[in-house]
Amino acid sequence: MTQPAASITFTFNDEKVSAVPGQTIAAALFSANQKVLRKTRMGGEDRSIFCGIGICWDCVVTVNGISNQRACIIEVVDSMVVQS
Amino acid sequence: MIAVIGAGPAGLSAAATAAERGEKVLLIDSSPRLGGQYWRHLPSNWNDDRSLHYDFSKAQALFDRVLTNPLITRHSNAHVWQAEKNDGVFTLFVVRDGVEEKVIADKVILATGAYDRSIPFPGWTLPGVMTPGAAQAMLKSHGVLVGKRVVVAGTGPFILPVAAGLADSGAEIVGLYEANNPIRWLLNLHGFILNPSKIAEALYYMKKLRKHRISIRFGKSVDSTSKGFATVNGKRVDCDVVAVGWGFVPDLSLAGILGAQLKVDGDGTVVVAVDSHQETSVPGLFAAGESTGIGGSTLSMIEGVIAAGGKGKFARWRAQVFARGLQRVYPVPTNWQAKLNDQTIICRCEEVTLGDICSSVDELGAENGRTAKLFTRAGMGLCQGRVCGRNVSEIVAAKRAEKVHDSERMGGAQRPTAGPISLGELGDGLQKKF
Numbered sequence: 001m002t003q004p005a006a007s008i009t010f011t012f013n014d015e016k017v018s019a020v021p022g023q024t025i026a027a028a029l030f031s032a033n034q035k036v037l038r039k040t041r042m043g044g045e046d047r048s049i050f051c052g053i054g055i056c057w058d059c060v061v062t063v064n065g066i067s068n069q070r071a072c073i074i075e076v077v078d079s080m081v082v083q084s
Numbered sequence: 085m086i087a088v089i090g091a092g093p094a095g096l097s098a099a100a101t102a103a104e105r106g107e108k109v110l111l112i113d114s115s116p117r118l119g120g121q122y123w124r125h126l127p128s129n130w131n132d133d134r135s136l137h138y139d140f141s142k143a144q145a146l147f148d149r150v151l152t153n154p155l156i157t158r159h160s161n162a163h164v165w166q167a168e169k170n171d172g173v174f175t176l177f178v179v180r181d182g183v184e185e186k187v188i189a190d191k192v193i194l195a196t197g198a199y200d201r202s203i204p205f206p207g208w209t210l211p212g213v214m215t216p217g218a219a220q221a222m223l224k225s226h227g228v229l230v231g232k233r234v235v236v237a238g239t240g241p242f243i244l245p246v247a248a249g250l251a252d253s254g255a256e257i258v259g260l261y262e263a264n265n266p267i268r269w270l271l272n273l274h275g276f277i278l279n280p281s282k283i284a285e286a287l288y289y290m291k292k293l294r295k296h297r298i299s300i301r302f303g304k305s306v307d308s309t310s311k312g313f314a315t316v317n318g319k320r321v322d323c324d325v326v327a328v329g330w331g332f333v334p335d336l337s338l339a340g341i342l343g344a345q346l347k348v349d350g351d352g353t354v355v356v357a358v359d360s361h362q363e364t365s366v367p368g369l370f371a372a373g374e375s376t377g378i379g380g381s382t383l384s385m386i387e388g389v390i391a392a393g394g395k396g397k398f399a400r401w402r403a404q405v406f407a408r409g410l411q412r413v414y415p416v417p418t419n420w421q422a423k424l425n426d427q428t429i430i431c432r433c434e435e436v437t438l439g440d441i442c443s444s445v446d447e448l449g450a451e452n453g454r455t456a457k458l459f460t461r462a463g464m465g466l467c468q469g470r471v472c473g474r475n476v477s478e479i480v481a482a483k484r485a486e487k488v489h490d491s492e493r494m495g496g497a498q499r500p501t502a503g504p505i506s507l508g509e510l511g512d513g514l515q516k517k518f
Contacts, residue, residue, distance in 0.1 A: 002131045003130065003227055004129045004130060020129075020130075020226075020227070021127070021129060022126075022127035022129060022130075023226045023228070024225075024226060026222070027222055027225070027227075030222060030230060031228050040435055041435075042435045043435050045209060046211050047432075048211030049214055049218050049222070050202075050209075050213070050214050050215065050218060050432065050471075051199055051200060051202075051217060051218055052214060052215065052219070052220075052221040053121060053217055053218070053221050055199045055335075055470050055471070056432065056433075056470065056471050057465070057467045058209075058467075060466065068504075072218070072221075075116065
């Protein structure tokens with residue numbers, strides 16, 4: 001198995017992150033050792049991926065201004081703007 | 085036209101079989117690539133050697149049959165969020181790239197699969213705690229190792245390939261904990277005798293684990309997790325990822341929406357009731373694979389063929405005997421609630437704790453999972469109770485020294501929509517392009 005070059009970039013909370021084409025937002029962020037994807041509304045707790053397949057909605061982020069998007073199933077597109 | 089929903093082992097088998105029998109097929113799947121959860125694989129730009137898969141040749145053969153058959157149309161990245169049947173014809177409401185479209189079909193085959201069953205424990209919401217399926221999906225679909233020092237735990241055969249795959253890819257498996265005792269394997273001896281290929285598969289993973297010097301610790305499970313470590317039967321185990329899974333939950337949303345009769349399996353899992361042709365109580369609506377009972381990829385493929393009108397009833401019986409045997413070998417331990425404390429989150433979405441649920445029973449008179457949900461919001465969040473629903477019902481029942489009624493279990497699997505849809509998409513098709 002050979003990993004292709006991480007040839008696209010996006011921003012997560014204004015930080016630049018690179019990704020391999022085809023990777024989901026969560027996969028690219030885990031590769032960059034960024035496991036915390038959001039804080040909860042009430043308790044302010046850190047959350048990350050949990051089910052990893054789009055069922056549990058724990059990994060939701062805001063993508064290009066649209067809230068509640070699942071980081072584990074949405075693939076990164078070059079220049080995407082992702083926020084917790 | 086036949087609509088097949090889901091492109092895992094069951095859906096691919098159904099689509100290929102139906103098309104080879106001369107039917108026009110629309111194969112609808114929520115992923116970008118074929119294979120479902122079981123045959124998740126890397127994108128074509130990866131030069132994947134398929135070393136994370138056991139017997140990928142079966143998947144490749146099905147991919148080839150589906151991709152080369154001109155009678156099959158594929159909708160990938162497509163979500164069926166709603167469905168109805170009027171005058172003998174099915175209408176499916178499908179969202180693709182932020183646009184909603186209607187699909188009309190004479191026959192529908194549901195092959196919607198399953199997801200990991202989770203049970204709460206103190207610390208299970210921390211980043212780094214996840215299902216084995218999540219660790220597996222990150223690796224098989226994206227080539228990403230979720231951690232360097234990983235604990236894999238829970239019950240069932242699935243934790244073995246997950247641990248082996250992570251170790252093959254360079255993670256250190258600091259502990260592999262199977263909650264049940266290996267003596268229980270005797271409960272499925274007849275299943276193995278009827279399905280000798282399963283012996284070969286078990287040996288394949290055992291050999292991999294031995295190569296990495298990983299031994300399975302039986303009768304142990306994760307009590308709690310904190311940042312940097314897990315506590316397993318009272319002992320601290322340092323790690324950066326904890327993957328815990330307790331079998332699988334079938335995805336029944338569309339079956340419920342279309343009014344198909346559900347039933348409760350021996351272990352409390354809610355499944356779709358089907359006849360010998362895999363047809364549900366709704367004429368023309370068929371179901372194959374995990375939604376009819378957790379049974380693995382072999383059984384799913386056979387059921388897919390039968391749902392599409394093909395043969396295989398003896399093979400199905402044989403594989404069902406094995407699946408039922410596994411249920412007996414790997415029950416979820418009944419004492420899981422003893423590990424919780426009042427602060428433990430039960431509903432991850434709405435941040436509802438055990439204390440909240442207990443006071444809804446003690447002080448507000450909640451009688452079952454449904455009333456506890458109305459009082460506490462447990463199960464009302466974005467996942468719509470897919471993760472916590474069964475656990476909330478079982479907590480309330482235990483608190484009231486009762487058993488969960490089958491009607492409550494089946495009611496918990498019913499959802500008004502199969503997935504979320506924005507008002508913009510519903511109205512005039514919001515162009516949600518990323």
